[in-house]
Amino acid sequence: MARDFLKRLGVPGSVGRGIARLVRMVARTSEPVFEPADLTQRLFAAHPGILTFWHGQFMLVSLLNPHGATVKAMVARHGDAELIGQALEHVGVELIRGAGSGGRRKDRGGAHALRASMRALADGATVAMTADVPPGPARRAGEGVIMLARLSGRPIMPVAVATSRFLALDTWSRMTINLPYSKIAAVGGEHIIVPRDADAATIEALRQKLETSLNEATRRAYELVGSDYTKATPAGALPASAPPAEPGFRFKAYRQATRLIEPVLPLWLASRARKGKEVAIRRNERYGLASTARPEGRLVWLHAASVGETNAALPLIAELTAREPDLSFLLTTGTVTSAQLAAQRLGPRAIHQFAPLDTRRFTRRFLDHWRPDLVVFTESEIWPNQIIEIAARNIPIAIVNARMSPRSFARWRRSRGLARPLFSRFNVVLTQNERLTRWFTQLGARCVRTSGNLKIDSPPPPIDPLALERLKQAIGARPMLLAASTHPGEDEQVIAAHKQLAGRHAGFLTIIVPRHPDRGGDITALVRQAGLTAGQRAAGQLPDAATDIYVADTIGELGTFYALASIAFIGGSLVPHGGQNPIEAVRHGAAVITGPHTRNFEDQVAALAARNGLMVVNDAASLAAATSKLLTDPDAIARIDGGARAAIDGMTGALARTADAVIELLPRMNELRRAS
Structure with missing residues (x-):
C-alpha cells in the first residue's frame, strides 16, 4: 500500500532520475580502466549476448556500451527494483520485467522474463541480468542465466565494475552506490557458451564456472582501483579466509x-x-x-x-x-x-x-x-x-x-x-x-x-523389552491412543478427546507421555478433575482395567511406548510450540497424528503429508475423530505407515553429511603433536 502511494506521487521516477544523474556524474568525473584493455570491443563483438554481473554491483554497467548497442535489462517487478528500473530507463536501457523466484514460492514473473529475454536476443539485443537472485544467497549464481544461454545459444559475458569511492548499503547483496571523482575499473571474464544439449552435470559445472569468473572479476576490479572488496561483499559471501566481523x-x-x-x-x-x-x-x-x-x-x-x-x-x-x-x-x-x-x-x-x-x-x-x-x-x-x-x-x-x-x-x-x-x-x-x-x-x-535433519537418521528411541512386555500384559487388547511429548495446554485437549473416544470404543485407554516428566503430577490432577481415573508411572503404577488415562512421566521410555501403541499423537502441535519429532513414532511403526503447529519439523511433516503418512487435526474433536477412524480401519494404519516409511527413505543422509563436515574440521594427531 505504501509503495503504491509513493508510486502515485512519482517518487520512484524522481529517485530513478537522481540515480541516473549520479551515474552520469561518476562517468564524467572519473577515469576508467578496462581489463582486458579492449573489453568494450570484445563485448560488442559478442553482441547480442548475456551481460551478467552480481546483484548490487550493476550501477555503472551502462558504461560498458560505448558503441550504442541495444541493451535490455532484466529487472524484477516488485520492491526496490522499481527504482533501479527507472534509473536504467533514464540511461537508455530498455527493461524486461520479471525475475527468478530465488527459491521462494512467490511468482516473480521469471517465466515471462525468460520468454521476453529469448525474444530480445533473437531480435539482436543484449540482455543484462544479475547472476544471483533475491533473497539470496548472494554471490551464488543461479541456473536462470545458464538456461537462457542454453536455450538462446548466445554467450554469457561476466563483468564487474568498481570504483575507489563508494557506499555499500546494508542489504542482502550489499547494494553499492558508486561515487564521483573516483577511479573506475571494469573487468571482464571469459565468455561462457552453454551447449544446447547440456546435461545436468554440465549445467552445474558451467554455473560454478560463472560464479568463479564473477568473483574473480569483482575482486580484480576492486584491486585495480585500490579498494577493499570485502566492504562491498555480503557477509555470507566472504571467503573463509576473510577476517570475521569485529564485535561492536x-x-x-x-x-x-x-x-x-x-x-x-x-x-x-x-x-x-x-x-x-x-x-x-x-x-x-x-x-x-x-x-x-x-x-x-x-x-x-x-x-x-x-x-x-x-x-x-x-x-x-x-x-x-x-x-x-x-x-x-x-x-x-x-x-x-x-x-x-x-x-x-x-x-x-x-x-x-x-x-x-x-x-x-x-x-x-x-x-x-x-x-x-x-x-x-x-x-x-x-x-x-x-x-x-x-x-x-x-x-x-x-x-x-x-x-x-x-x-x-x-x-x-x-x-x-x-x-x-x-x-x-x-x-x-x-x-x-x-x-x-x-x-x-x-x-x-x-x-x-x-x-x-539429523533426527531423520537418528535411531528410534530405545525399547525396554521387559517394560514393554509388562505393559502389554497390563493393557491387554484395549484400544488406545498415545499422546507423546505433550506440552501445557494440550493435556486438557487430549483428556477431552479421550472422553469422546471412551464413549465410542469400549475399554479405551489414553497414555500421556509429557515432554517434561516433572509435569506428571499436574497432568494426573487434571485427569482426576475431569472425573476420570488416572495411573501414574512415576508412582510405580501400571494401568489396570479401571485406568482411563495413564500418565507416563518417566525419562527415556518414549521408545517403549511408541512400540506399544499403533496410534500416536505428537505433542507440541495443538499449541503454538512448533511440534516435536514425528519420525521417532514412524520408526516404531505408529500411525502419526499431529496438530497444525509444526514449524520446528515442517520439512518432515510436509514430506510425510505428501505421502499421506500422517493425519493433521486441529482440536480435541478432530483428534477424537481421527483416532476413531484409525481404530475402525486397520488398513488405514497400514497405508499411513507405508506412506510415512516411503517419505523417510527420501530424507535420509544428514548424519553422513554432518559427520563428513565435522571430521574436516578436526585436527589430526600429528598436528597436535607439532603444536605441543
Whole structure:
C-alpha cells in the first residue's frame, strides 16, 4: 500500500532520475580502466549476448556500451527494483520485467522474463541480468542465466565494475552506490557458451564456472582501483579466509550486562534447583567448574540445549566414534531431563557436564580446563560470549542441524551488529533446509551448507523389552491412543478427546507421555478433575482395567511406548510450540497424528503429508475423530505407515553429511603433536 502511494506521487521516477544523474556524474568525473584493455570491443563483438554481473554491483554497467548497442535489462517487478528500473530507463536501457523466484514460492514473473529475454536476443539485443537472485544467497549464481544461454545459444559475458569511492548499503547483496571523482575499473571474464544439449552435470559445472569468473572479476576490479572488496561483499559471501566481523557496541553491551548479573546467578540457580530444574550438587558446572578431569587426546565438545538437541547429538557422537575411535567427547546440556538421557545413552568415551552460563569468566574457566579441539553447537544454540571466546583461541566452531524460527531470524536481522561478529566466526553451518541456508548466510555465516535433519537418521528411541512386555500384559487388547511429548495446554485437549473416544470404543485407554516428566503430577490432577481415573508411572503404577488415562512421566521410555501403541499423537502441535519429532513414532511403526503447529519439523511433516503418512487435526474433536477412524480401519494404519516409511527413505543422509563436515574440521594427531 505504501509503495503504491509513493508510486502515485512519482517518487520512484524522481529517485530513478537522481540515480541516473549520479551515474552520469561518476562517468564524467572519473577515469576508467578496462581489463582486458579492449573489453568494450570484445563485448560488442559478442553482441547480442548475456551481460551478467552480481546483484548490487550493476550501477555503472551502462558504461560498458560505448558503441550504442541495444541493451535490455532484466529487472524484477516488485520492491526496490522499481527504482533501479527507472534509473536504467533514464540511461537508455530498455527493461524486461520479471525475475527468478530465488527459491521462494512467490511468482516473480521469471517465466515471462525468460520468454521476453529469448525474444530480445533473437531480435539482436543484449540482455543484462544479475547472476544471483533475491533473497539470496548472494554471490551464488543461479541456473536462470545458464538456461537462457542454453536455450538462446548466445554467450554469457561476466563483468564487474568498481570504483575507489563508494557506499555499500546494508542489504542482502550489499547494494553499492558508486561515487564521483573516483577511479573506475571494469573487468571482464571469459565468455561462457552453454551447449544446447547440456546435461545436468554440465549445467552445474558451467554455473560454478560463472560464479568463479564473477568473483574473480569483482575482486580484480576492486584491486585495480585500490579498494577493499570485502566492504562491498555480503557477509555470507566472504571467503573463509576473510577476517570475521569485529564485535561492536551490541556485543560489548551484552558482555557487560552478563558481567553485571554474575552476582545474582547463584540465587537464580538455587531457585531453579528448588523447582527441580537444576541438579544442586552439580551447580558448579554452570560456573564453568569441571566435576571431572579432561581425557587425554583429541576432545570434541558438543553442546545440546535439551532433550531434542541431545537426541540429534547422540547419533553424531556414535558416528564420529565409529570413524575416529581415538576421539573423546564432552556433551553439555542445559536441562535435567537431557542430563538424565545422556547418562543413559552416552558411551565410555563421552562425558556429560551441564553447560556453563554465558559469561566471559565462566566460559574462560570452562575452556581453560577442557581445551576442546573442536566445538559443535546443535540447532539454535547461539551464545555470544562463548562463541567469541572459542574463536579467540582458534578453536574450530560448527553448528549442526541448524534451525531458526522466522521470529528469531527477524530479531537477528534487526541486530546485525551483533549477528555478524557471531555467525562469521563459525567455520561451518550445516542447516536443515535451503531456506535456513539463505537465512544463516544473510546473517553473516561464511560456509553454510544444507545437510538435512539429523533426527531423520537418528535411531528410534530405545525399547525396554521387559517394560514393554509388562505393559502389554497390563493393557491387554484395549484400544488406545498415545499422546507423546505433550506440552501445557494440550493435556486438557487430549483428556477431552479421550472422553469422546471412551464413549465410542469400549475399554479405551489414553497414555500421556509429557515432554517434561516433572509435569506428571499436574497432568494426573487434571485427569482426576475431569472425573476420570488416572495411573501414574512415576508412582510405580501400571494401568489396570479401571485406568482411563495413564500418565507416563518417566525419562527415556518414549521408545517403549511408541512400540506399544499403533496410534500416536505428537505433542507440541495443538499449541503454538512448533511440534516435536514425528519420525521417532514412524520408526516404531505408529500411525502419526499431529496438530497444525509444526514449524520446528515442517520439512518432515510436509514430506510425510505428501505421502499421506500422517493425519493433521486441529482440536480435541478432530483428534477424537481421527483416532476413531484409525481404530475402525486397520488398513488405514497400514497405508499411513507405508506412506510415512516411503517419505523417510527420501530424507535420509544428514548424519553422513554432518559427520563428513565435522571430521574436516578436526585436527589430526600429528598436528597436535607439532603444536605441543
